[in-house]
Amino acid sequence: MLVSAKDMLNKAREGKYAVGQFNINNLEWTKAVLLTAQENNSPVILGVSEGAGKYMGGYKTIVGMVNGMIEELNITVPVALHLDHGSYEGALKCIEAGFSSIMFDGSHYPIDENVAKTTELVKITTEKGLSLEAEVGSIGGEEDGVVGAGEIADPAECKRIADLGVTMLAAGIGNIHGQYPENWKGLAFDALEQINAVTGTTPLVLHGGTGIPEEMIKKAISLGVAKINVNTECQLSFAAATRGYIEAGKDQQGKGFDPRKLLAPGFEAIKATVKEKMELFGSVGQA
Numbered sequence: 001m002l003v004s005a006k007d008m009l010n011k012a013r014e015g016k017y018a019v020g021q022f023n024i025n026n027l028e029w030t031k032a033v034l035l036t037a038q039e040n041n042s043p044v045i046l047g048v049s050e051g052a053g054k055y056m057g058g059y060k061t062i063v064g065m066v067n068g069m070i071e072e073l074n075i076t077v078p079v080a081l082h083l084d085h086g087s088y089e090g091a092l093k094c095i096e097a098g099f100s101s102i103m104f105d106g107s108h109y110p111i112d113e114n115v116a117k118t119t120e121l122v123k124i125t126t127e128k129g130l131s132l133e134a135e136v137g138s139i140g141g142e143e144d145g146v147v148g149a150g151e152i153a154d155p156a157e158c159k160r161i162a163d164l165g166v167t168m169l170a171a172g173i174g175n176i177h178g179q180y181p182e183n184w185k186g187l188a189f190d191a192l193e194q195i196n197a198v199t200g201t202t203p204l205v206l207h208g209g210t211g212i213p214e215e216m217i218k219k220a221i222s223l224g225v226a227k228i229n230v231n232t233e234c235q236l237s238f239a240a241a242t243r244g245y246i247e248a249g250k251d252q253q254g255k256g257f258d259p260r261k262l263l264a265p266g267f268e269a270i271k272a273t274v275k276e277k278m279e280l281f282g283s284v285g286q287a
């Protein structure tokens with residue numbers, strides 16, 4: 001059964017580790033993440049962007065697929081199905097479709113509008129027992145059509161949003177979607193420290209988890225981060241493994257056409273990446 005992310009994240013914040021949100025794109029992705037979570041006895045959050053939702057055939061299709069896998073693959077660790085960087089309309093659709101967790105990304109609105117829309121969604125999600133993530137500041141780079149300026153979040157605005165009763169808060173702290181450039185300045189820990197100081201015990205969310213060095217991940221967790229989002233890194237490992245398999249001629253020199261065989265190396269690569277992240281985030285054994 002799908003669960004809200006609330007308990008798993010409060011527990012993570014308290015225990016000084018983070019739960020990974022791994023974005024999914026298809027059946028193989030979903031199965032790889034769920035099986036890895038189960039094998040490592042780790043709670044997990046499956047992230048679905050609006051673009052990926054459309055690609056997979058719609059939110060109800062995804063809910064059906066994930067619920068079916070949880071039952072038939074005997075997944076007993078806590079699993080939340082979470083809309084990633086959702087619009088207000090997307091959030092309502094996912095609630096209706098049966099998602100257990102929602103991100104409303106109102107970071108591109110003026111703060112008063114972000115507060116107003118987040119307030120409405122706090123009411124709706126609380127009534128239904130779902131978890132809600134909000135965003136302040138912005139994440140740099142681009143993810144699935146969501147483009148951000150990389151604006152460092154204002155602690156006072158973070159407090160306003162946290163005080164609405166959101167389950168978790170994503171704050172822009174110099175993090176970027178996609179691969180980090182060579183000249184990246186690193187995470188703005190002074191901002192994170194101030195945000196953590198004024199947002200009480202609200203679990204903080206670190207987006208752009210791909211390629212952040214280990215020491216920064218650990219420091220972020222020590223400053224209240226309890227959820228870390230990873231998307232690009234699974235895509236990179238999937239693509240490299242698939243390309244390697246074909247280029248090495250292991251697909252019977254281009255004559256192999258069984259999709260289950262063609263997708264198998266990428267599937268294993270996603271599993272390895274997810275396991276590595278769960279170990280780094282400290283969520284192994286915490287289910």
Ligand code: G3H
Nearest residue numbers: 178207208210229231232
């Ligand atoms: O919302 C999803 C993430 O923030 C993932 O970022 O693609 O850089 O790992 P990433």
Ligand code: ZN
Nearest residue numbers: 139207208229
């Ligand atoms: Zn993100």
